Amino acid sequence: MMRPTTSSSWMPSVSSAALFAATLVLLAGAGCDGALLKAHFYRHSCPAAEAVVRDIVAARVAADPAALPAKLLRLFFHDCFVRGCDASVLLDSAAVGGAAEKDAAPNASLGGYDVIDTAKAVLEAVCPGTVSCADIVALAARDAVSLQFGRDLWDVQLGRRDGVASRASEALAGLPSPSDNFTALEANFGAKGLDVKDLVILSGAHTIGVAHCNTFAARLSSGSGPNSGGADPTLNAAYAAQLRARCGPAPAAASNNATAVAMDPGSPARFDAHYFVNLKLGRGLFTSDAALLTDRRAAGMIHRLTKQGYFLQEFRNAVRKMGRVGVLTGEQGEIRRNCRAVNT
Numbered sequence: 001m002m003r004p005t006t007s008s009s010w011m012p013s014v015s016s017a018a019l020f021a022a023t024l025v026l027l028a029g030a031g032c033d034g035a036l037l038k039a040h041f042y043r044h045s046c047p048a049a050e051a052v053v054r055d056i057v058a059a060r061v062a063a064d065p066a067a068l069p070a071k072l073l074r075l076f077f078h079d080c081f082v083r084g085c086d087a088s089v090l091l092d093s094a095a096v097g098g099a100a101e102k103d104a105a106p107n108a109s110l111g112g113y114d115v116i117d118t119a120k121a122v123l124e125a126v127c128p129g130t131v132s133c134a135d136i137v138a139l140a141a142r143d144a145v146s147l148q149f150g151r152d153l154w155d156v157q158l159g160r161r162d163g164v165a166s167r168a169s170e171a172l173a174g175l176p177s178p179s180d181n182f183t184a185l186e187a188n189f190g191a192k193g194l195d196v197k198d199l200v201i202l203s204g205a206h207t208i209g210v211a212h213c214n215t216f217a218a219r220l221s222s223g224s225g226p227n228s229g230g231a232d233p234t235l236n237a238a239y240a241a242q243l244r245a246r247c248g249p250a251p252a253a254a255s256n257n258a259t260a261v262a263m264d265p266g267s268p269a270r271f272d273a274h275y276f277v278n279l280k281l282g283r284g285l286f287t288s289d290a291a292l293l294t295d296r297r298a299a300g301m302i303h304r305l306t307k308q309g310y311f312l313q314e315f316r317n318a319v320r321k322m323g324r325v326g327v328l329t330g331e332q333g334e335i336r337r338n339c340r341a342v343n344t
């Protein structure tokens with residue numbers, strides 16, 4: 001398994017967010033258009049497309065139900081936040097002649113690539129050159145997260161095309177950092193056309209999956225108050241003690257990329273509203289999670305989001321919006337034959 005780098009976390013993305021915003025504006029000028037996506041885009045060109053992805057994802061999640069849905073959902077997010085949802089995250093460095101997104105520090109612990117490769121291989125055999133890698137990523141995330149419900153949690157609009165470039169530097173600049181404060185997060189999401197509500201709701205994805213100690217260790221030793229036990233005072237003291245016990249003492253924890261903890265203790269593999277319950281109790285794992293309580297608009301949304309029905313309904317809208325960020329459609333980009341390399 002690939003692991004995150006040994007740095008305590010990647011750099012806050014305040015200034016780089018502005019640069020990235022400018023890049024996206026340029027990309028938008030080049031014609032990204034989420035409005036051109038549509039349901040059942042492959043109905044005529046590849047009728048089996050959605051069922052193929054669904055079956056492969058179901059088989060793979062059955063073998064790894066605790067970890068894989070989180071990996072595929074995060075893969076979708078990291079794809080969309082850099083160059084839009086264009087499968088640029090899947091390209092190998094060797095194939096683009098330089099460090100690609102997947103080799104940037106924030107992507108070191110991404111996974112699920114092999115699931116996408118398997119689906120792509122089957123789809124190339126069934127309908128060559130038709131179904132984009134970007135659409136496979138979007139479908140796989142939805143299918144994996146939905147399996148525990150026995151119904152689709154959101155519908156996926158299709159018709160994305162694949163990009164032809166991938167740069168590690170853009171991943172570093174474009175992805176939010178776990179040490180970001182609210183201002184940085186709002187700027188980062190805003191650069192992708194996502195608002196404060198989207199930021200709060202999409203952060204609820206941290207209801208599943210794990211994080212490695214090096215991504216939050218700074219919070220375990222940054223406090224100085226009498227009751228902080230050495231931890232960030234916004235972190236629940238009992239929770240901080242549990243995390244410290246798992247991750248080890250301060251200097252070592254900052255480079256501990258081998259130990260992972262559940263991000264939503266109490267219900268780590270259920271896609272539920274429990275993330276928001278924990279958040280209210282000071283059990284948001286990252287500075288970026290706790291930051292949602294520091295803004296009046298964001299904090300005002302959290303109580304309602306502790307209700308499962310409301311969370312799922314709002315997540316459906318926000319994740320669909322995320323899936324439209326910076327997409328290539330029509331004649332833009334290409335349909336890759338192999339998701340790891342641009343066509344030659």
Ligand code: HEM
Nearest residue numbers: 070071074077109176177178202205209210211212215288
């Ligand atoms: C708001 C800004 C966000 C930040 C700073 C952030 C940061 C992180 C970090 C540092 C990890 C742990 C990685 C590791 O140690 O392996 C993580 C895990 C995860 N993130 Fe986020 N994230 C954010 C938003 C999102 C969004 C919008 C989604 C999806 C819609 C998402 C989905 C996930 C999932 C599912 C995991 C667990 C991955 C696994 O178990 O392999 N995150 N995130």
